Amino acid sequence: MRFRFGDPGELTAPSADRLTVGDPRVVDFLSRFARRLLAPAVARRHPELGSLGYFLRPAELTRAAARLERPDALVFPRGNVFHLPPANVDTIFVYSWALSALAGNHNVVRISSRSAGAAETVLETLNATLEDADPVIGRTQRMVTYGRDDATTAALSAWCDLRVIWGGDEAVRAIRRHPLRPSARDLTFPDRTSWAALSVPGWRAADPAARRAAAAGFANDSYWFDQAACSSPRAVFLVGGDPDGVAEEFLALVGEVVAQRGWSVDAAMAVEKRINAYGLAAAGAVTSMTFPRNEVTALSLTGAGAAPRRWIGAGAFPFAAVATLEDLVPAMNRQDQTFSHFGFTPAELRAFAVALGGRGVDRIVPFGSALTFSAIWDGFDLPREFTRLTTLDA
């Protein structure tokens, strides 16, 4: 057991420490943590940590805590929260831990031994911030790395009031073998798929600058996590009108953005994309595939129903044309998370959301915002999940 953050010691020992929802000591710690993340050297190395720092700025934290207040109940921390982020920790787990800490919970986060890159920077920054923080932070917020140790996972599962499982269906199934106590519950983040939609009339009406901005936003959504984040678009739907030439023009602009940023895909990724694209073609799901450059792979799907839910590789864009957003409704399901859009009117998007009726798609966001974390994620209002309510009839 390696303590990566917080005071070493028995993780499941009873604690006399009590934090409150929006505890000033936590707000202070998170604010200073955020300031360090926003330092130019860190933000340059890991742009995604800049977004995290922005999310954790004091005004935002105070607002998030204030939003939890309600007239009909007293709001308290849920209690002990056990977090299991994905093996290859990306930054999302920091958001959920920070929101849980802000809600006043005692947290234990299991950090995978495979963590690297941005996660290491996060841990260094957390520890640097801890040095002059209130000691209650180190006593109540702990991050640990341990191997395939079922006993520890079982003990922490029995300890917690809420268990937060990231990392997909398999992780959820594996962790659920360890019982929670009867009053506790799971908050799970299973396998998700995300999509992008481009209005053909909206595209044609957009001026060149708007088109370039759309391509740039879409490129960020797609390339920042090798198109493998749960909210990265897996396919692009061309909606309404004659789509002739739109995908080509759009991808040419994406290619320009990719070239400007100096992004490249490595040889293994390029091969991976070929294997998956050829597999889709062999299965009859794809009628044409082009490789305008190594970083960009374009695929024409036979229809919206053929859109692949699995990862194809970084910069692989299957396109399907449909007449209206409502035509996509039958193709969407509970696995679908983020639906990023360009060129639609708010009314069109609202009608689409209403037609979906909650049966699929949790977030509808503009191009460029697919990866932007928000306190409402995967259909959950996280701050609310991290708290409990006491009613009082005097």
Added chain:
Amino acid sequence: MSTSFTRSQPERDSLLLKELSELVEHHRAHCAPYDRILAAAGFRGADAVADLPWLPVRLFKNLELKSIPDDEVFKVLTSSGTTGDVSRIYLDKAAAATQTRQLGATLQAVLGPKRLPMVLVDTRSLLNDRRSFSARGAGVLGMATFGRDHVWALDADGVPDLAALRGFLDRHGDAPFLIFGFTYLVWLHLYEVARDNGLDLSNGILIHSGGWKKLVDRAVSPEEFRRRLARDTGLVHSHNFYGMVEQIGTIFLEGPSGGSLYCPDFADVIIRDPRTWREQPVGEPGLIEVVSTLPTSYPGHVLLTEDLGVVHGVDDGDWPGKRFSVLGRLPRAEARGCSDTYREAA
């Protein structure tokens, strides 16, 4: 002179372009998934071998690709891959016969026309283990047909069987004999035993294959391997080869002077730049594409491997055609996502 390494590169280029183009059409007509791939890729025809449409070799792990009806499937070859997925290669009677015949013809280049007494650097119990049988066992069994009076260099527990080796050398050691084994087994279990016990392998002709990774971990390079075998056991005839189950019957064999692999007349390699996908010039490393006219029952005639290699020269070595080296495997792509991709990478 061999019967299999005779064609100069220009000769080979024109013959292979014609035969492989015909194979492309043959497979398009008989393998619907292959036809769909070529249609989606917009393939119209090739003016050079390097323009022929290639399939990633890993597709044979994901898809059933065959150009023969089910009732003509004579043999299904499988290989255990690094990911646990298994390639399935479908052969009809004719293809199975051709691959054995051409493998024999290729080996004749170094073994001569007669079957030689043979040492298998492996353990007979390998054939009992159903799990490893498909990969290592099939290789050993396949090669065993090119020798006679076989002896296993390792006993049932995988321990070198010095008595068996001594007995073999007493009977056959004074005339050419064949040794076959996986490269690291030869090094660990034959080389060291022969060196430490003064066995004379100078009449041996070693055919070996398998990755160098285990040996690189022990700091043994291909040159070192040859040099020390020759110095310490007298074995100077040593031929590494490169081949894969997805192109069964086709092996790229190390020439007599060592250092390079050569292509049999019915095969070739193209080294591709994994960024531009164009053919690399001599001396520039890239992904190895293997082409062979043998795959008639499945569309495996032009395959892009995930191995890295480099062509050292053309028509300037022991044998005509390209001479090249395998540099190792391309590391697998690993994406940093939130969920399912981790599973694929794990």
